[in-house]
Amino acid sequence: MDLRIFTEPQQGATYDTLLTVAKATEDLGFDAFFRSDHYLRMGSVDGLPGPTDAWITLAGLARETKRIRLGTLMTAGTFRLPGVLAIQVAQVDQMSGGRVELGLGAGWFEEEHKAYGIPFPKEKFARLEEQLAIVTGLWATEVGGSFSYDGTYYQLTDSPALPKPAQAKVPVLIGGHGATRTPRLAAQYADEFNMPFGSIEDSERQFGRVRAAAEAIGRKGSDLVYSNALVVCVGKDDSEVARRAAAIGREVDELKANGLAGSPAEVVDKLGRYAAIGSQRIYLQVLDLDDLGHLELISSQVMSQLS
Template sequence: MDLRIFTEPQQGASYDTLLSVAKATEDLGFDAFFRSDHYLKMGSADGLPGPTDAWITLAGLARETRRIRLGTLMTAGTFRLPGVLAIQVAQVDQMSGGRVELGLGAGWFEEEHKAYGIPFPAERMARLEEQLAIVTGLWATEPGGTFDYTGTHYRVEKSPALPKPAQAKVPVLIGGHGAKRTPRLAARYADEFNMPFASIADSERQFGRVRRAAEEAGRRADDLVYSNALVACVGRDDAEVARRAAAIGRDVDELKANGLAGSPAEVVEKIGAYGAVGSSRIYLQMLDLDDLDHLELISAQVLSQLG
């Protein structure tokens, strides 16, 4: 089971804070550092000092880390034109020496679009499908060739399809709860399917849909990685769990029901239950980015017990 660190900087984090977390992620043996792609805080957080851009952040971290994978859960398709996104991700992949992964979604948080003057079209899923076709098509075009695409929302003509990523294939992540279109898109374009903030039963059901869609598309279901994103709140004792839950404004019982919360033994057991339904990778949503002791505890007493 891979454990990856997943951050939500829109809730309030500077680049320096994210760099500290990314370096701890690398030093403590976690597999990857991922971040959300949002420009507006959610809930009661103050959001200070303000938003940071996902791909500018990852470009910086690409030069200041050496081992960990770097990526997004999920880049909002509404924020970037597909050709521009393909260039940005390829460049950051080059800057990292081939450690980047692209999670791409349709975009959903209408308020942040209003706050920063970003269009929020109704047909976001249709646009996402075309974006996936263009980004992956540009990367797959042989050097010296050109790429063309004609869709309802985007048109690409005689693109030199440059630059190329450092990796032969940048892993593409697709995720979500949708019962039909999401599994179909994952089956066609994804290297990994991520189930965000879902129960074990719901994860098993959705993984099954994606596996069936992959087989119907002519792929082996096991060609995809299946993963979960879950909030983490781990403590050596009940008091420490309660303190960490209070720091992020959450209830301990709710976190135990819907996330990975409790003692290291409890968390290891629950991770095993997700593994039993097909998950091989967990993104630990860390909501208190100043609590690096939390990462150290998870590394020493959770990560160390996972094969």
Template sequence: MDPMDLRIFTEPQQGASYDTLLTVAKATEDLGFDAFFRSDHYLAMGSADGLPGPTDAWITLAGLARETRSIRLGTLMTAGTFRLPGVLAIQVAQVDRMSGGRIELGLGAGWFEEEHTAYGIPFPKEKFARLEEQLAIVTGLWETPLGQTFSYEGTHYTLTDSPALPKPAQDRVPVLIGGHGATRTPRLAARYASEFNIPFASIEDTERQFGRVRAAADAIGRGADDLVYSNALVACVGKDDAEVARRAAAIGREVDELRTNGLAGSPAEVVDKIGRYAATGSSRIYLQILDLDDLDHLELISAQVQSQLG
């Protein structure tokens, strides 16, 4: 198959300190993975206690930017409800400079109402229209030539004569848009995204959604191959059935369910399934690692899965 990027994707709201995330990020780099990404949530989900409590995505990435050298760093996905778009553009540009140009911004509408309630964050009804304006503002600020100003008048946000500073280190910070929406999501991806990501989707649903994004790109005269297409899938790999079962139990999941809905099983099984995702046009997979203390898991994936993907 064509080369496939493997990235490590973490969910720190389920329970992880900055030091734990730093350890995983350094292992991600040392083992030759392409990137370290994290979610942007402030409340644990399911049965997790979330201890020691949430960490902020962009503060985490700022720290990691200074303590790593080569891996790319980003969010799946920053919640549009958490930050004003002008502030977000400054934060991401600054962290990109701190990293020497290794940052990627996944931006979504925000959906988890309970975390907003828990921390006093407004949870507006019309989130998607806000997301569209945020994408226009963040990318518009970055693309404004030095010495010129940026203004924007929308329904939800207005910017007047912004100096549009600081600029990121990269000419263009990759913007990721993702999701399962059939109409508005592909349209936004076609207009603003460097990469389209579909989370926790079957091969059939992946193929269908990638087709929608490609059609949306064609409809506005953008080459469909101009975008990167990617998946996010939970990983549970073991050298034998017993190890797979132990790793599944550690994250409170059933092996059969993970084999169906994620990347679970032996390295050979996982390589085979990745090949089926690659056939849909996916060239990058974010491996959701839920047990952040199990660095042997990353070592196994590096040695016996990544090594076979070209």
């Protein structure tokens, strides 16, 4: 099982903080560094010094790291035109030497759109479907060819479909809890399906829906990687778990119920239960980005026990 570090910089983090965490992610043997795509803090935190842009951040990290994969959970479709996004991601993939992955979602947090003057359309999911078709279509167009698209929301005419990513295929991630449309989109466009903050039971049910949707269009369900995103809070003893939970404003019992919390042995056991229902990759939502000792503990006493 792969373990990836997943950060929420809108809660308060500078680029330098993210760079420090990304370098620790690489040095400690984790598979990837991912970040959210938000422009406004959530909850009672002050969010200082303010938001950082996801793809500008990843461009910087692409030049400052060498091994880890880099990506978003999830890029908000409302923030960027699909043609522009395809260019941005392809360029960052080139800058990284082919280590980028694109998680793309519809966008959902209306308040951040109001705060920064970003349109918040009603038909977000329908737009997402066109965005996926455009981004993947642009990348798949052969060099020297052209790409056109006549959709309800987006139209492209004779695009040269450049630049190309460094990878032959940039992995596309789609995720969510929706019972019908989300599995259908994942089956059609995704290389990975991510279940965010879902229980073992809910994850198993949703993975099954995605597999069925893939098979319904003639694709093997096993063609996709299945993953979860879960908050993490690990301590070598109860007092350290409690300290780390308090630092992120959460209760230990709630974290144990809804995330990966407790001793290394407890967390390894729960990871095993997710693996048993088909989860191949876990995005560890790390909320205290100043606590590098947390990452060190997970690396040495959790990740080391996973095959």
